[in-house]
Ligand SMILES: [Zn+2]
């Protein structure tokens with residue numbers, strides 16, 4: 001260990017940890033860390049940390065993240081949920097698995113020491129195989145080298161079916177590094193090191209006709225990974241799909257799916273070559289295919305890639321699906337309309353808000369609702385609401401809006417004390433002070449109130 005780390009609560013603390021890049025695979029962060037740590041001692045130091053948990057190096061589902069967080073140079077800088085949501089592949093699967101399974105996978109990634117068997121079975125039951133090699137986009141590499149001085153492995157690029165870069169719309173390049181679980185320290189390979197020995201052959205350039213489908217798959221995958229979507233519920237997903245099929249007259253009046261029409265239509269939409277590439281072609285005479293599993297009473301979860309393929313076929317996408325299912329199923333803040341908490345407005349405490357956008361807190365994984373009112377007042381709070389009182393709580397005011405600011409301008413003419421004004425406006429005195437200063441500092445803003 002030497003002078004490379006210090007003991008802190010029995011955990012070895014790191015001296016530095018690399019910056020994390022957007023959509024970077026945790027494996028990539030560790031690979032860069034390994035690359036920087038040129039001298040042997042530092043390498044030993046790092047692997048002292050991870051030896052008991054070699055699956056920290058896992059490309060797919062790293063584990064023991066709590067231990068990693070504890071040993072960071074500044075503890076609390078990142079939570080294990082932060083790593084999971086922003087630097088692992090779990091968010092790709094989350095919407096399509098049950099809440100239970102999502103929680104279990106999260107717990108394993110946080111606390112367990114590499115339970116590979118469970119982790120691999122935790123991947124949804126399906127015949128879509130892993131990508132064989134780690135992939136990258138040469139234009140991303142160029143850009144990152146210019147702006148950051150180094151490049152990194154992206155999460156999105158490694159996912160099954162992703163053959164093009166959703167940012168640059170170009171074919172990805174397959175590196176010579178296998179996309180598998182890694183058990184040995186020397187298997188941490190940074191993208192920087194990998195480019196040197198890989199030949200620059202782009203993927204599947206003979207699939208030009210299907211480019212728009214590959215681009216769609218890449219974009220939707222990127223959306224899944226970077227929007228922290230909660231499990232949507234297997235039953236809700238099925239019902240959503242059936243309702244869309246209904247609109248295309250692919251369901252009988254008795255509610256039966258017209259398989260004889262649906263399957264050829266689906267196959268034709270993509271073509272056999274593309275569906276074979278993505279291991280998702282449906283043989284017309286089979287009656288227990290992945291599509292059957294997806295549309296019947298769901299017992300198993302289906303691979304996200306297949307959800308994506310079916311969504312494009314239906315003329316939908318992840319975002320439209322989430323908003324349609326979200327409005328009928330997951331309601332951590334109950335049904336709207338919600339209450340306006342702008343004390344400066346006449347309609348204070350009246351249920352008039354119809355917009356509640358739900359996101360997930362990076363650190364805790366809890367739902368956050370952002371509520372916007374026509375008076376311009378926007379606030380958020382952490383959920384889920386547990387009691388009736390919760391609906392009267394503001395977590396954070398995001399926007400004060402014109403009604404509130406007008407009232408502030410009004411009150412400030414009356415020579416009231418800060419405390420009195422704060423009470424009338426429903427905030428603390430410091431906020432009143434801050435908002436008054438910002439009004440004065442920006443006279444234009446004041447005029448435009
Ligand atoms: Zn790119």
Ligand SMILES: [Zn+2]
Nearest residue numbers: 340342373375
């Ligand atoms: Zn309002």
